[in-house]
Amino acid sequence: MDVFGVAITGVGIIFLFLGNFGVLRLPDVYNRIQAGTKCTTLGAFLTIVGVGIMEPAWLWKALLIALFVLVTNPISSHAIARASRKSGVSLCDRSVVDKTKDFEEFREKT
Amino acid sequence: MIFVVSLLTLLMLSAAIAALIFKDLMSAVIASCMVSLIAAILFYFLQAPDVAMAEASIGAALVTAVFIIAIRRTKRYEE
Amino acid sequence: MAKTAPEASHQRRNFFYLFFILLIIWLALTSSFHWQEFSVGILLSLILSLILSKNYLKLGLPPISLKRIAFSIAFTIVLFIEIVKANLDVAYRVIHPKMPIKPGIVVIKTTLKQDIAKMILANSITLTPGTFTLDILGDTLLIHWINVQSENMDEATKIIGERFEKYLRVIFS
Amino acid sequence: MSQTIAVVFLAIMAIGIFLCLLRMLRGPTAPDRAVAVDTMTTTVVALLVLLGFVFKRYVYLDVALVYSLLAFVGLVAIARFLERGI
Numbered sequence: 001m002d003v004f005g006v007a008i009t010g011v012g013i014i015f016l017f018l019g020n021f022g023v024l025r026l027p028d029v030y031n032r033i034q035a036g037t038k039c040t041t042l043g044a045f046l047t048i049v050g051v052g053i054m055e056p057a058w059l060w061k062a063l064l065i066a067l068f069v070l071v072t073n074p075i076s077s078h079a080i081a082r083a084s085r086k087s088g089v090s091l092c093d094r095s096v097v098d099k100t101k102d103f104e105e106f107r108e109k110t
Numbered sequence: 111m112i113f114v115v116s117l118l119t120l121l122m123l124s125a126a127i128a129a130l131i132f133k134d135l136m137s138a139v140i141a142s143c144m145v146s147l148i149a150a151i152l153f154y155f156l157q158a159p160d161v162a163m164a165e166a167s168i169g170a171a172l173v174t175a176v177f178i179i180a181i182r183r184t185k186r187y188e189e
Numbered sequence: 190m191a192k193t194a195p196e197a198s199h200q201r202r203n204f205f206y207l208f209f210i211l212l213i214i215w216l217a218l219t220s221s222f223h224w225q226e227f228s229v230g231i232l233l234s235l236i237l238s239l240i241l242s243k244n245y246l247k248l249g250l251p252p253i254s255l256k257r258i259a260f261s262i263a264f265t266i267v268l269f270i271e272i273v274k275a276n277l278d279v280a281y282r283v284i285h286p287k288m289p290i291k292p293g294i295v296v297i298k299t300t301l302k303q304d305i306a307k308m309i310l311a312n313s314i315t316l317t318p319g320t321f322t323l324d325i326l327g328d329t330l331l332i333h334w335i336n337v338q339s340e341n342m343d344e345a346t347k348i349i350g351e352r353f354e355k356y357l358r359v360i361f362s
Numbered sequence: 363m364s365q366t367i368a369v370v371f372l373a374i375m376a377i378g379i380f381l382c383l384l385r386m387l388r389g390p391t392a393p394d395r396a397v398a399v400d401t402m403t404t405t406v407v408a409l410l411v412l413l414g415f416v417f418k419r420y421v422y423l424d425v426a427l428v429y430s431l432l433a434f435v436g437l438v439a440i441a442r443f444l445e446r447g448i
Contacts, residue, residue, distance in 0.1 A: 016378055017377070021378075022282075023381065024384055028292075038316060041272070041316060041404070042272055060220045061220055061427070062423070069430050077315065077321075079442070083440075087393065092292065097337055098293065113369075114373055117380065124387070143399055147433070154413055166429045171435045171436045174439055
């Protein structure tokens with residue numbers, strides 16, 4: 001059981017590290033948010049659950065913390081992404097399509 | 111363990127210096143939020159979880175909100 | 190103040206949902222089944238859900254049934270598989286030396302009506318491979334896609350939204 | 363879990379925090395820095411839970427619980443301010 005918990009924690013930490021690395025490496029804000037949300041959510045989830053498996057008395061509280069992370073992380077990232085779009089951060093040069101204009105027209109119509 | 115603690119201390123120092131030299135006050139607020147994040151971990155290493163909890167709640171949530179209200183009342187960029 | 194019959198039953202349903210959620214959180218927080226802790230938890234969640242159940246009326250939570258529970262469990266499993274796939278995808282794109290990304294912003298439509306269903310859909314889209322919800326207005330969602338496969342709205346809706354929507358449509362019908 | 367593995371895990375997470383700090387220092391706009399703080403918050407929550415396991419104290423989990431709920435409030439405040447437009 002101990003080895004299993006250590007393995008899960010290790011995988012979670014590798015994902016956390018990749019998320020941080022992606023935040024450093026990718027070209028513009030939106031891509032960085034993608035890496036910073038997805039990888040860190042699963043990484044933190046696996047790390048916390050792995051600690052809960054290694055110490056069975058802690059499992060319920062660990063699951064509660066993991067649930068809070070799973071719920072709050074997409075919401076805060078979404079708030080930041082929306083703020084960066086409203087404050088006018090442009091896409092990077094490699095982007096292929098931008099349909100934001102359609103959306104703004106739709107907003108004015110309703 | 112000493113490697114982790116010394117690395118985190120260096121990170122906290124550089125974030126604090128960054129908060130001092132940024133001209134954009136919003137970025138300075140974000141940097142000071144980061145300082146209090148790392149300070150919470152360091153209190154944790156010093157076996158003081160209650161202080162870490164106070165640092166987390168006050169430093170990350172309350173002080174940030176107060177600074178943001180202050181910036182909204184004045185102006186964002188420093189000359 | 191007089192209430193109509195459907196509104197009263199709706200409030201009763203919200204009360205039970207809130208009561209069970211608060212009780213489960215309390216049990217996870219204390220992690221003990223001693224009768225004193227348990228009774229304090231029941232008392233606290235009873236008081237809180239009596240006070241707060243009125244605030245959740247406009248969420249439009251559906252009544253509980255066996256079919257909805259089965260579909261919720263299936264939805265959770267599908268979501269978890271998609272989260273793991275998303276992580277492997279992002280990890281591949283980050284590690285690869287040339288960074289094979291093709292980012293863009295597209296618009297998709299949804300057929301869901303309730304606010305809470307739209308919120309769950311938007312958060313699920315955020316956690317699935319390569320897509321991220323930027324904004325939502327009515328039944329239109331603005332999506333950032335890290336590897337654009339189709340610029341057409343209907344095709345994009347089919348690729349991105351359909352795999353969750355077919356579960357959520359049953360749960361919130 | 364032996365002490366060596368724990369120290370290696372903690373060191374990897376500390377280096378990850380260092381990468382976030384680099385993005386915070388380099389980021390051209392304010393939303394970039396906010397993204398760095400957001401990523402770092404989640405990393406720090408995981409680090410606090412792992413550190414509580416290393417020290418074998420059950421009480422330490424409470425700090426992670428409070429942190430995962432309250433850092434969210436600060437980030438949403440920052441995002442609301444950026445959204446209004448300057």
